Amino acid sequence: MAVVEKQKTNNPVGKSVPRNDVLEKVTGTAIYTDDIQFGPGLLHCRVVRSPYPHALIKKIDVSKALKLPGVKGVVTGDDFDEYIGLYLKDRHLFARGKVRFVGEPVAAVAATTEEIAEAAVELVEVEYEELEPVLDPEFGAQPGAPLIHPDLGSYERPNFIFPVAGTNISNHFKIRKGDTEAAWPQCAAIVEHTFRVPHVQHVPIEPHVAVAKMEENGQMTLWASTQSPFAQRALLAKTLHIPESDFRVIAPTIGGGFGCKAGVTMESIPCAVAMKFKGHPIKLRLTREEEFYTNFVRQGLVIHLKVGCDKDGNLLAFENRMYWDGGAYTEYGVNVTRAGGYSSTGPYDIPNVKTDSMCVYTNHPVGGAYRGFGMAELHTGVDQVMDMLAEKIGMDPVEFHKRNCVQGGDVLATGMVIHDVGIKECIDKVAQALDWGVKEPPSSPNKLRGKGIALAWKAPAMPPNAGSSALVKMNADGTVTVSVGGQEIGQGTFTAMAQIAAETLGVPYESVKVSGPIDTRYSPYEWQTVASRLTWSMGNAVRNAALDAKKKVLDMVAEAWNEDPKDLDIKDGYVISYKTEESISIKDIVVYGLPKPNDQGWIGGPVVGAGSFMPTYVTGLDAETGQGDRAVVHYTTGAEGVEIEVDKETGRITILRAACSFDVGKAINPALVKQQMEGGFVQGLSSALFEGMQLVGGVTRNPSFVDYRIATAADVPPEIDTFIVEHAQDDGPFGARGIGEHPLVPSIAAVAAALHDATGLRITNPPFSAEKVYLALLDAGLVE
Amino acid sequence: MHNPHPGLPEIDYIKPATLEEASRFLASHAGEARPFMGGTDCIVRIRDGVWKTKYLVDVKGLDGTDGIRFEAGKGLTIGAAVPMNKVAAHPDVQKHYPVLVEACHWVASYQLRSRATIVGNICNASPAGDTIGACMLLGGVLRVFGPDGMRDEPLNGFFKGPGKTNLKPGDIATALFLPLPPAGSVGRYIKLGRNRLGDLAIVGVTALGYPDASAASGFRFGIALASVAPVPLRASKAEEILAGKAIDEGVIAEAAQAAMDACTPIDDTRGSARYRKLMVRNLTRSALVDIWTKIRK
Secondary structure, three states, X not given: OOOOOOOOOOOOOOOOOOOOOHHHHHOOOOOEHHHOXXXXXXXXXXXXXXXXXXXXXXXXXXXHHHHOOOEEEEEEHHHOOOOEOOOOOOEOOOOOOEEOOOOOEEEEEEEOOHHHHHHHHOOOEEEEEEOOOOOOHHHXXXXXXXXXXXXXXXXXXXXXXXXXXXXXXEEEEEEEEOOHHHHHHHOOEEEEEEEEEOOEOOOOOOOOEEEEEEOOOOOEEEEEOOOOHHHHHHHHHHHOOOOHHHEEEEEOEOOOOOOOOOOOOOOHHHHHHHHHOOOOOEEEEOOHHHHHHHOOEEOEEEEEEEEEEOOOOOEEEEEEEEXXXXXXXXXXXXXXXXXXXXXXXXXXXXXXXXXEEEEEEOOOOOEOOOOOOOHHHHHHHHHHHHHHHHHHHXXXXXXXXXXXXXXXXXXXXXXXXXXXXXXXXXXXXXXHHOOOOOOOOOOOOOEEEEEEEEEEEEOOOOOOOOOEEEEEEEOOOOOEEEEEOOOOOOOOHHHHHHHHHHHHHOOOHHHEEEEOOEEOOOOOOEOOOOOOOHHHHHHHHHHHHHHXXXXXXXXXXXXXXXXXXXXXXXXXXXXXXXXXXXXXXXOOHHHHOEEOHHHOOEEOOOOEEEEEEOOOOOOOOOOOOOOOOOOOOOOEEEEEEEEEEEEOOOOOEEEEEEEEEEEOOOOOOHHHHHHHHHHHHHHHHHHHHOOOOOEEOOEEOOOOOOXXXXXXXXXXXXXXXXXEEOOOOOOOHHHOOOOOOHHHOOXXXXXXXXXXXXXXXXXXXXXXXXHHHHHHHHHOOOOO | OOOOOOOOOOOEEEOOOOHHHHHHHHHHOOOOEEEEOOOOOXXXXXXXXXXOOOEEEEOOXXXXXXXXXXXXXXXXXXXXXXXXXXXXXXXXXXXXXXXXXXXXXXXXXXXXXXXXXXXXXXXXXXXOOOOHHHHHHOOOEEEEEEOOEEEEEEOOOOEEEOOEEOOOOOOEEEEEEEEOOOOOOEEEEEEEOOOOOOOOOOEEEEEEEEEOOOOOOOEEEEEEEEOOOOOOEEOHHHHHHHHHOOOOHHHHHXXXXXXXXXXXXXXXXXXXXXXXXXHHHHHHHHHHHHHHHHHOO
16 A cells, blocks of 8 residues: 655645544544434433413423333433623523523423333423513613513623613613714715614524433543533533533534634533432433524514714714613523624724613524624624615725724724724725626616625623633643644634644644544633634634743753753744754653753653633723723724625526625634635625524414525525735734624625615615515516 | 534334335334435425425335336336436437427436435426426326325425425325326427536526417417426416417517516525516517527428
8 A cells, every 4th residue: 555645734824724623524433422422321302392482381280291101200400500601691491480481491301212201291280470561672771561570680790791670671882982972064975774684584504402420439431422511511510500510511523603602502401300319310402493493593673773983984973772672581681782892883983982782581592603693794784784875875895984984993882992993995895896886788678787895893802801722731642732722613613723733833733633523621721612712812812832842842952952042943843943053853752851961860841832812902891881991802893795686586696706805913824714705705604695583472383494494505606706804903813803703793784785786776674585686676667 | 593413313114025015114103204215305405404304205116106118108107216217218218209308407416316215306396307397298197005095196286385295194195196198299498597416496487389270379389487486387468378379479478477477486595586587578478489589390
């Protein structure tokens, strides 16, 4: 057999090296949570769920369920009285006294098979008394709306979340900058419009699954398909009164998350059941329908916008009133609301800003984190009003965007001074790729053709002190093992981390392995895999750990060679001396050390580098004005544009071509950055054209892929042009900042702008389904 | 809330050796047993709890359910167990029945079509069935084995309501016979889904046209509509208009309007009745124009 020499990529940062998780995924050997075998002690769990959006629980009778052979037990809200919540602690593990959304867990059954557990669920008798539901966030925010959480005022919360006791408003974020009232009379053009963005679902290919086991000694282990093993450990340990060190979370390979596997979702249920049946692993798998009914959603938004500019198109004033449909509880909703608030202007420089961003309890599914964390919803409104205002003042949208977009040194609406950003270059690249300004003829008389562009920005939305840590272990064969606590959810973070470690250490990319699965017992701490923060934050931790390891190696060799470590370096896996031109392979010495001359002992020993990173400079914002020194760590900015055709026979939109450009600071792996741009654009396109949960009376009418349509390959343009812009991030590893979520953000507004360009109509509320477009054309007399 | 099963409930799988045995079992377990072919509809419905089936009677492999047979001068027989991908790839089907191939291509996805069958699509009797229109317009006749032996069930008149047909407990559709299409015939199937791949039809229009000296216009057309009535619908009035006078753009528009007026769609999660009616008109017109452009030459 021929021996193929292994590829060696030195200095891999900035190179499109192949992903290091490809082989096991394409060959089907990767181990997902549902693949793990737990032996005959395994019990299956199914959940009794509320059929009502808002009701009192009068009585729960589990006696018939308990009599079913194979049923081990049933737990209800009576068994757990603690509150849980990532920010605002507002929910119980199982409903107590009251249900607040269709699908809310009321009880859970443990049985020897999934089928028996399901049969037992149907035997649990729950008596409800229906209450008037709140089904619209704007209505819910008004005085007199039914109160969903009468105890809101007493809930535990962090100091940056501002609930309004006695109302349904779980967070009210405000910005008061300049004086909008004084600015309106000076505007040459003003646009006011209201937009509605529907709830959407994440629909990862792998539904939620979790297995929990409590040992007789009280130690808990949770295997879960999760983006947040450490956050789950922290939240669940506290709620279940288990010491954090006795709570272990193992996070095997995950089949997509997009935010819905962040924080604690259904994992609390098997953990709660496991406490009652020590020694038995308890498994819960959600069906696709349960994903729709019971899991986090991208919450709906009603957004009222008013924006004005002077006669030259310079933005003068902006008012933004957002009602986020946070749903029955607010695991993430309150912070989406905060992020929507401090970023409420979009990437535009506006002197006078008034923002009210409110998270409102409704009897809808719980709002969670969804790729973009509020920014896609926000930009759906903001970028459309900007397009409208450009039209009103008679300015080309590209010129208007470039005139008003943020630049390094601008004072943002929160008072923060923004760093250098390359958004203008992004706009230029997108405009150029789409031949902006050239009106192309439609492909047939039955079509209308148009182009649209929209901008995006997003900051990592997280607590100010979200931290990362990493370990870099050197192996005797010259390879390196990197341990991290962030999850590979398809974005390619393990690849990027290997590149950063290899570049920093001076070894080939192929010599670095990133160890998985993440296991809170062995992996170093990571806050969560969210917020597009890993490349930047975990990347810094990995770089610091690699620097630490490198220093240890060089110190050891310097001592052995009697040289100054400053004259040494590691290149291609060899320690070299710039002074003496000596070199030695790092193999063996990074574990066994180096002998002193004449058999006089040894130097060094096994090399392990440790590193961590936490931003320390984010400040609080004033509760009444939203003003502070630094609201966020940084912003990733960019632009997207599309050219579309609208079929006059059916109303169907075809995307002819698309262009995306983002300033990522530094592309650690350009191919992966481009894939994020393509994937994000497509997911955004899907929500622009197809996606939306049809909530009627609190019930999801389209809870499966039969009627919740997502874009397929056939719906996507054959080519998506992607352009990387690199204005370095001052505190990013090699200048990098995140790109995971941002490409999804402007898609809806870009399609809406193109739709207007093609038809002259403003169809403002997504999804822009064929039916909606056709009926709008018909009502406008554009078709018969 | 529809609380779905995590998996299939318990079902007994019955594999009879003969049609007689299968028919007897089905007849004696009316309401509890169903014939099982590709399973792409019944497995889903049983899992969803819509059907409370206890017994799935596998009729694949029984007499006449296998294979595709083309007899020159007579027509095509498609066994009930033949998956759509095989039908669509068959050279005789491609040559003589291209509209059926086009319709097959719009059913779900390639993966599904390697299990789904034409006869299953017909017996399932969904108003949205993509291949039903083509089979109706091609004069399809089902071969049915029942308690009284073999009989023929012409598709025109076969459908009684959503999921309801002339089939009775103990009946097994073993094959579909399609006579040779009239000389010079051209067909189209146009489907409108919410997205381009794998959706159920908001509206589906099948049309077939051919020269016919006995018609006043010199041509005869068949039009079948999906998803706009409780059953797959023939637009007879529109067909009469096209046979009755010299065809031009105006007559095609008139026929399309008649098709729109004939249908009785509902509002559902997939689309409104208003949009569906308008789409029947527009897609019927498109299909007729396509066909007319080809057959007038």
